[in-house]
Amino acid sequence: MPDLQASIAHYYHQRTKYDPNTIATKNKALDWTKQPIPFKDYKIGNILDLKPYLSKSLNTPSDLTSQTWRRLSRLFACSYGLTAKLATMGGTPVYLRAAPSAGGLYPAEVYLISRGTALLPAGLYSYQPLSHSLIHFWENEVWSELQTACFDHPALKSTDLALITTAIFYRSAWRYEDRAYRRIFLDTGHLLGNIELASSMNDYRPYLIGGFQDTVINDLLYLDPTQEGVITVIPLVDLQQIPDSLPQSFTALPSKIQTQYPEIPDGELLYYLHQATLITDSDLPSSPLGEDHTSLEDKYNFPFCLKVSTQTTPINWGENLSAIETTILKRRSTRAYTGAELTLDELKALLNFTYQPQDYIEQGLDRHPDYFDLSLLETFIAVSGVSGLEEGCYYYAPKAQELRQIRFKNFREELHFLCLGQELGRDAGAIIFHTADLNKAVAKYGDRVYRYLHMDAGHLGQRLNLAAIYLNLGVSGIGGFFDDQVNEVLGIPTDEAVIYITTLGRPRLA
Template sequence: MTEASPSLAQLYHQRTKYFPDALPTGTLNWAEQPEVYKTYPLGSRFELQGYLGVGARETDQWWQRLSQFLFHSYGLTAKFTSSTGDVVYLRSAPSAGALYPAEIYLISRGTSQLPAGLYNYQVKTHSLVRFWDDHPWQRLQEACFWHPALEHTHLAVVTSVVFQRSAWRYQARAYRRVCLDTGHLLGNIELAASLCDYRPHLIGGFVDDAINDLLYLNPAEEGAIAVLALADLLKVEQNLSRGCTVLPSDGQLSDEQMMSAETVPEDEQLLGALHQVSRITPQPDKSLEQAQLAQPTQYPSSQYGFPFGNNASTTVASIVWGDGLEFLTKAMLHRRSTRRYRGASISLDSLRQLLDFTYHPENYSEQGFDAQPDYFDLSLIQTFIVVLGVNNLDTGCYYYDPVANTLRQVRFKHFRRELHHLCLGQNLGRDASVAIIHTANLEKAIERHCDRAYRYLHMDAGHLGQRLNLAATRLALGVSGIAGFFDDQVNDVLGIPEDEAVLYITTIGVP
């Protein structure tokens, strides 16, 4: 890869940065906001609301598990009245601006409870609509290069994104947000599965056009972005080993294509161009790569030679989630994006527990969690923590090493004023106790996964962010993710090169 010919993902990232003197302008026309619920005028309905209560009959347990799984993944959990007088419903997974670009589809191979076909999860009514009643499983397997997780499972989840729901407000930068929002959803799916005796097997390597065609999606408006084989852990043949979660997209653009890509205006066309170029098309050797790339998740080592800084251990007693993960259920129902912090300090043990739950799921297997949940490629993501108010920990910027389980102080300064500025003047940045920042070497990621890496990175960052969300909620702390920031100024605060991509900021503090 030459500096003169960057990938479209690199071009997109540069073109969608926020700068203090060049923020997007214009006012929103609320009358033009896209609908956040997808509807089907035809199809069979499967009502799930009646299975949310406890004490279901034994014959209803299959339906109860599926109902609970979908509800805790993406169900409606609260409502409020907006400044315009509209009623807005909030969901268990957070979304930038409460725009909820993600859709959930369920594909059934055919079970005694759920006939073979294609289903959409109707969030508003907590129901499934069967909009196609053919047998789609073989087409799904072909589109996923015969992924082994689909061989013995009978249900699969596909998440898609409706681009305009977010682009209406966030313009070209919306692609970052829809991928982060999908990451939140994937984090909820992973944890909700632990509640319901499922194990989702993440598949990022699939033929985009084939999955879109299978689900009858208009790719100009909506695109599949993740596939998950949903293993039923109560059936022994579905207790599967971990498999490959990623495949690279088809490669870089030619010089001729790059010249035309550079003329794409900074609007929704740039978003669509990146999604288009990061597709995978049918290739006969991809199935061989599937087996070769199967490997456990590995955390990164620091790619920077930090010259100084004290190390602080993050070893701590794990968060207790209660019998039957009762406190996880409560956290998923009660989680909200905090709007204001008090500016007070949190305990060092609270910070340690947040990191422990997010980065060390193996410590929670005895409580009923998956010890090795699937991500796309965590080895690409670096974690920095800006400490503003943590008892017994100096203020400054820290690098977090999840393998050594240590925090290393790399900058000695109080960054409250800088964090307030780089978070676009939001008081969340000023008043938080800590800001956990995920970054990645974009060039290295693209060398490994081509332009599709941009999806993988942001979805993984959102997944980590959702674990932080729920851990903070369990600890009675406030938490709010920030995807709008002055990119280069964040790099300045962290002391890392400008070509390191900042993916996501999660602020945590006393609400």
């Protein structure tokens, strides 16, 4: 039997770790005859084509209907739309999307629910990236059910539209097996980062909800819960109708902590964890399970360490945030780095955009974009090549806006090993590690926190992605690594579980 003192989230994390002594036995050959299709097709429904509204010629203030369609079209395109079509040897093209995905598997689906507007009659809509369209597949009013399932979240009272993101589990599990649960939520976090920024560009304010009655919303969308599950609900408040954003409300709610579970066969652990983290009306606590000990200071302040300020001038994203849209649409994950150094100013700019949103208010971005709980995530940076900064491992203190050195060493060879032999780890100038204390996190939000941690890390990772691309740097996220060895090699405290890795460097041109 599993260790019954550990919650199912702890057990899952421990069991899906990569270890150099066992990884060879865990990696199985892919069955290409069972490769998943990354698009969900609805055969019945009214199709609303969004492509015509991408044209800039529609920028006519008097045409309010066209303007509203254009805003929605751009929001979907910059969140999850197609950005490239690549030919393959097999003849079936590969499509890239605005949000990065591990292995190009794109497990997320995006839906729109309308309370009923002049443009969007009440009901359920599926976003179709392949045709950049909405399919109105259910025409009845479902808003009241959505509100009930979201425990009457106040944002749903002040808007008529809400996005829903789901995950089709097999798309990622086909390649990454049980560890795919981590990647599904990292990928969803990338998508949330795009939704946040695309909404700002189009005068919407997204309100992130991760605490809801899963089964009710799965049923509302007519999902097969063994194949696909709702991950987030995101009410969209139209800032052109409600100029001031609403007061902040809950994003994360806790689930139960499950410590009694059977032996779970390989291939079933992902789905078991997902089921264990569901919320129902009957088992929802009235408040987080543990006390909130969120500090006004950064977690680690190592004695006698080198401290480097990261305060800097914010990135200028141009008039009407035009550079963000351009960057989202041209973003690609970097495949190789040259090994050349980054500059300290570049690293400061990356950290500033990712962690200091208050510096971008004047440019039209949200001062307090929604995350689930950033107080649970920590950031460490392994520096191999940053001019003006000593080599070694640093803790990034976002509140103090400074780097605090914890180890003095060039880690290139060790990073090559830790990243499963990927040259990205060896040749990067800096590598950012997002970590979390799982004991503290589970005590606060139950096992459902495993979702929240990975989505928040992916959200931060997407901001790093976009800032790096804008600065003409290379960037690539890594979800596969030797978990325990990261802490040992870099000197990261052992109670910090590694959630995500983002590599940064000079891109090697093909």
